[in-house]
Amino acid sequence: MKTLIVRLFHVSYTVEGTWVFLKRHGWSWQQPARRASEGDDAAVELWKKETWPLVGAPRRPATPGSSSRTKPGSR
Template sequence: MEQGPAAYGWTEDQRWTIARVALLVARRFHVRFSDAQIWRILHQMGFSVQVPVHRAAERDETAVATWVRGVWPRVERR
């Protein structure tokens, strides 16, 4: 799992889901677990739910800060 989902063929996004982990366990160990069981096993192993922060690679922090200070207060008032 440390190699990431792409190492196992999931190239469209780089997140481990319960379904992907369950499929990996089934392929590797020939044992099927429910999603709830997989979640419990991962939790017992110390894994936690983490949602990646999605930010554009070309994000302009100064433009964002300017927008938050100037435009957002007007939008929020509505």
């Protein structure tokens, strides 16, 4: 919410100030339910088996790299 307020109103609040802002406007935080009531368990399992392994592949090389932008490949 804090980030959204900054993006929309270009005003930065502390965490405490954010809660005051929300309360002042009649809003409160909402905690989502643990599971969606319309969830399809079979579709979720299928997605986990077929799609997730493709998405979860490691993106970084296994070899150590360098954080230097001027000397690539050296430490």
